[in-house]
Amino acid sequence: TIPLLHGAHRIGKRMDVDMNRWRGYGLGQFIHWGLYSILGGDYNGKHYNGAAEWIRSWNQLPNAVYDSLYKQFNPKDFNADKWAAMAKQMGVKYVTITTKHHDGFCLWPSKYTSYNISNTPYKKDIIKQIVDAYTKVGIDVYLYFSVMDWHNPDWRYDLKSASDTIAFNKFKKFTQSQLEEQLRMYPQIKGFWFDGTWDNSWKKSGAFSDSLDQDLKRIHPGLIIGSRLRADDYGKRHFDSNGRLMGDYEQGWERTIPETFADTHGNDWECDMTIPENGWGYAKQWMGHWKTSDELIEMLAKCVSLDGNFVLNFGPKPNGTFRQKEVADAKAIGDWMKINNTAIYNCAHVNWEKQDWGYFTTPTSQDDKVYMIVFNVPVSGALRVLPTKNILLKKAYLLDGDKQLSIEKLDGSAYFVHLPNEGQKQPFVVVLETEKGK
Numbered sequence: 001t002i003p004l005l006h007g008a009h010r011i012g013k014r015m016d017v018d019m020n021r022w023r024g025y026g027l028g029q030f031i032h033w034g035l036y037s038i039l040g041g042d043y044n045g046k047h048y049n050g051a052a053e054w055i056r057s058w059n060q061l062p063n064a065v066y067d068s069l070y071k072q073f074n075p076k077d078f079n080a081d082k083w084a085a086m087a088k089q090m091g092v093k094y095v096t097i098t099t100k101h102h103d104g105f106c107l108w109p110s111k112y113t114s115y116n117i118s119n120t121p122y123k124k125d126i127i128k129q130i131v132d133a134y135t136k137v138g139i140d141v142y143l144y145f146s147v148m149d150w151h152n153p154d155w156r157y158d159l160k161s162a163s164d165t166i167a168f169n170k171f172k173k174f175t176q177s178q179l180e181e182q183l184r185m186y187p188q189i190k191g192f193w194f195d196g197t198w199d200n201s202w203k204k205s206g207a208f209s210d211s212l213d214q215d216l217k218r219i220h221p222g223l224i225i226g227s228r229l230r231a232d233d234y235g236k237r238h239f240d241s242n243g244r245l246m247g248d249y250e251q252g253w254e255r256t257i258p259e260t261f262a263d264t265h266g267n268d269w270e271c272d273m274t275i276p277e278n279g280w281g282y283a284k285q286w287m288g289h290w291k292t293s294d295e296l297i298e299m300l301a302k303c304v305s306l307d308g309n310f311v312l313n314f315g316p317k318p319n320g321t322f323r324q325k326e327v328a329d330a331k332a333i334g335d336w337m338k339i340n341n342t343a344i345y346n347c348a349h350v351n352w353e354k355q356d357w358g359y360f361t362t363p364t365s366q367d368d369k370v371y372m373i374v375f376n377v378p379v380s381g382a383l384r385v386l387p388t389k390n391i392l393l394k395k396a397y398l399l400d401g402d403k404q405l406s407i408e409k410l411d412g413s414a415y416f417v418h419l420p421n422e423g424q425k426q427p428f429v430v431v432l433e434t435e436k437g438k
C-alpha cells in the first residue's frame, strides 16, 4: 500500500450508535432551496437548460443580476412545521437541507458573510426553523454545505500562484468558521453533506480536509460525514490512493443506484435522487421524464436491498410551498410506507440470488426472517426463491393482512412461493420465515 497521511483512517464500517441509526434510516428527504428557486430555471424569457440551481453559471445571466436576487427573497408561505409534517407522513427518517449552495448565499444568519438570510426581506433564520421543526417530529437533520462558493472572492478553482494560495488559505479559514458556527447554532444536527469539492484547489487541500473532518467531529462527537468532503495526499476523492473509502459512507451515488451488491464494495452508501431527470432547485419546467411514485418506491426498495439509503430531493418554490407533483409523490410513498415500512426501516441486504420479481431485505435484528418486496408478478403467479445453502423456508405470508401463501419445494434448494391471483396493483411484501437445515 501507498503510505498516506491523509487517506482513510478507518477500514470497514463505522459501528457506533449514530452510524447504526444512519444505517437503519432507509428513506430520506433532500431539500434544495435558495435564491435559484426565485428564477426557477428561467431568465429574461429564456429557459436555462442545465440544473436550475446552477443558473448563475449560465452566460445569459449576469452574475450581478443573480447576486442581487437576495433582495427579493421573501417566502411568505414558508412553514417549517408543514414541511416536517409532509416528510413525517412520507415516512422519511432524515432530511438534508441546503444551508449554502454553490452560489454562496447562506440560509442562516452567518456572521462571516453579509450574503445571508438576515439581509433579505424575510430576515429570519430558515435553517433554525427547519432544524427545530423536523427534530420535533423525530426526523434527524443533516446540513448540506457547498465548499465551492462562487460569491466569495477568495474561492479559487485551482492554486496556480502564491496569491492563489494566500486567498485560498483565507477561504479555508472562512469555510471552517462557517461550519463551526453551524455546529454551535444547530447542535441538534447529526451530520454534514458536503458538495462542491471536485476542483483542483480542494484536491490540493487534502491535509486541510482531513483536519477539518477531525475538528468537526471533535466539536460534535458522532457527527456523520460522507466521502465527498475529503481528498487524500494525492488529491484522490471518495476512495484514497489505496482504494479505501474516506468518510462514514459512500456519497457518490448522485442520481444513480449500484446495480449489484459488489458495486457497493460492502460500504455504507446513500443514493440521492431527483424526481425529474436532473435539477435539484425549483424549476418552472422540469427536464425529461418525471419518475412515478411506483418507480421511486422501487428505487427505495433496491437501495435498501443493497445496504443503502434512498434520499429523494424536493425543490420548494420561492414562496416556500412544494409543487403538486412533489406533494403527490410524498403522499403516495407515505401511504406505501405506512403498510410496508417493516421491510425498509432497519433492514439490510440478503445474499440470496436476485430474482426478477423484486428485492429481498432482512431485518437487522432478526436473521430468520426475510422480506420479498414484489414489483413484477410473473404470469405463473409463482415467485422463485433460492436461499443460500442450508436455509429452509418454513412459512410465507403477505405482510399486509397475514394471508398465508403456499410454498413449493423445487429441485436443489429452490422454492416457489405461490401468489393468490388477486391482481395486486401496488408493490407488496411477502414475509418468509426461515430455519437452518440439519
Ligand SMILES: C#C[C@@H]1N[C@@H](C)[C@@H](O)[C@H]1O
Pocket: 032, 051, 053, 054, 195, 254, 272, 280
Ligand atoms: C453537481 C451538483 C450538485 N450536487 C447535487 C447534490 C446538487 O446540489 C447539484 O447542484
